[in-house]
Amino acid sequence: LKPESWFDQGAGPRYVQLRRRLEDAIQSGVLPPNSSLPPEREIAEITDMSRVTVRKAMQELVQQGAIEQRQGSGSFVRESTARVEQSLRHLTSFTEDMQERGMETTSKWLERGVFMPTEEEISVLGLGAEESVARIYRLREAGGQPMALERAALPLSILPNPLEVTSSLYATLGQIGHRPVRAVQKISALNLDSNDAKLLNVAEGTAGLRIQRVSFLEDGRVAELTRSLYRGDAYDFVAELQLSG
Ligand code: GLP
Numbered sequence: 075l076k077p078e079s080w081f082d083q084g085a086g087p088r089y090v091q092l093r094r095r096l097e098d099a100i101q102s103g104v105l106p107p108n109s110s111l112p113p114e115r116e117i118a119e120i121t122d123m124s125r126v127t128v129r130k131a132m133q134e135l136v137q138q139g140a141i142e143q144r145q146g147s148g149s150f151v152r153e154s155t156a157r158v159e160q161s162l163r164h165l166t167s168f169t170e171d172m173q174e175r176g177m178e179t180t181s182k183w184l185e186r187g188v189f190m191p192t193e194e195e196i197s198v199l200g201l202g203a204e205e206s207v208a209r210i211y212r213l214r215e216a217g218g219q220p221m222a223l224e225r226a227a228l229p230l231s232i233l234p235n236p237l238e239v240t241s242s243l244y245a246t247l248g249q250i251g252h253r254p255v256r257a258v259q260k261i262s263a264l265n266l267d268s269n270d271a272k273l274l275n276v277a278e279g280t281a282g283l284r285i286q287r288v289s290f291l292e293d294g295r296v297a298e299l300t301r302s303l304y305r306g307d308a309y310d311f312v313a314e315l316q317l318s319g
Contacts, residue, residue, distance in 0.1 A: 088123055093131040100140055100151050111141065111149040136277050139307050158221070162313040165257050165289065167244035168214050168222065177216040179241070184223075184273075185211035186236050191227070198288060198299045199229045208236040210243065213273050220274045221308055226300040232291070247297065254289030254297040261285050261311065266303065274305050281306035 099105040111117070114132065118125045132149060135141045141149050160171060172179045191199070191207040201207065207227050214222045226243060232252050233239070239246045247253050261283055268278040283304040289297045 089127045089130040089134075092117075092121065092123065092128065093134050096131065096135060097138075097140060105151050107151050107153045109151050110147075111151070113148055137279055139276050139280055142277070157308055157310055158216075159310045159312055162259070162311055165254060167242055168216075168224070169242040169245065172216040172221075175216075178218075180215045180218075181241065182213040182215070183211075184213060185209060185225075186239070188230065188236065195227050195299060199227065199296050201229055206230055208233045210236055210239055219308070220305070222302050222304045223270060223273055224300055224302040226298050228298045229296070232295070232297050243298075252291060252297060255292050257287050257289035259285060259287045263306070264303075270303055274303070276305060276307065283309060283311075 096105070096111075105111070111132075112120075114125055114128050117123075118128045121128070132141065132143075136143060136149075139152060142152050143149050158171070158175065166174075169179050187209060188206045189209050191201055191205070195201065195207050196205075199207065208230055209225070209227050211225045212223070213220055214224055228236075233243075233247065233250075244253060264282050264284050265279045266274065266276065266282040270282070271278045271280055274280075274282070283306055285300075285302045285304055287298065287300045287302070289300075291297050
């Protein structure tokens with residue numbers, strides 16, 4: 075990476091020009107994954123920019139997930155996560171989605187058990203008076219990379235023992251004759267807060283997708299209310315559209 079190639083003649087503030095140059099260098103492989111960037115001070119000297127300007131460019135790259143700052147050892151180009159293209163056509167589970175791509179899945183358990191339901195769980199899951207709720211909260215990983223955080227809530231009549239779920243929720247539901255057959259899914263955007271970002275191994279403020287799924291059994295009973303946070307840099311959701319009428 076030659077210092078003189080760090081600038082384009084284009085318009086815009088200098089930190090934006092520097093950021094774009096670094097982005098190009100990362101995308102074209104001039105700066106490959108895991109390579110280190112020169113210290114801020116050095117970049118400032120070579121480019122004749124103030125350290126504030128350099129820092130601003132670097133901070134944006136951190137926000138975008140292009141580089142990461144490791145305590146005491148400087149900035150490095152991040153290993154880019156392969157994006158997963160996910161169809162919105164079929165009711166599949168995370169495990170099935172990843173298996174189809176030949177990716178190994180693992181889950182870190184953050185919570186699993188039987189709890190007092192919230193008002194929302196009572197109304198969405200149609201729980202009776204005094205009925206408890208099964209909850210499972212997991213960090214879902216594929217190919218060794220964290221992909222999503224998922225909080226699922228199910229009536230005990232659907233999942234009597236949440237401890238039975240050892241890997242795939244839908245596989246366990248299938249075994250006990252409660253595999254969902256239909257779902258309503260809602261997707262919205264958010265910026266990940268520091269806690270969720272840390273679990274997903276991205277910078278705070280990175281774009282994420284909040285996905286809420288309410289799924290149903292064949293007989294119409296509600297099976298689950300799941301709220302997931304997916305990494306925005308790892309997913310493309312695809313739906314086929316047809317002209318109505
Ligand atoms: C997806 C859905 C969740 C569902 C999960 C089941 O991630 N968004 O609503 O609970 O799949 O996945 P698995 O069977 O791998 O636990």
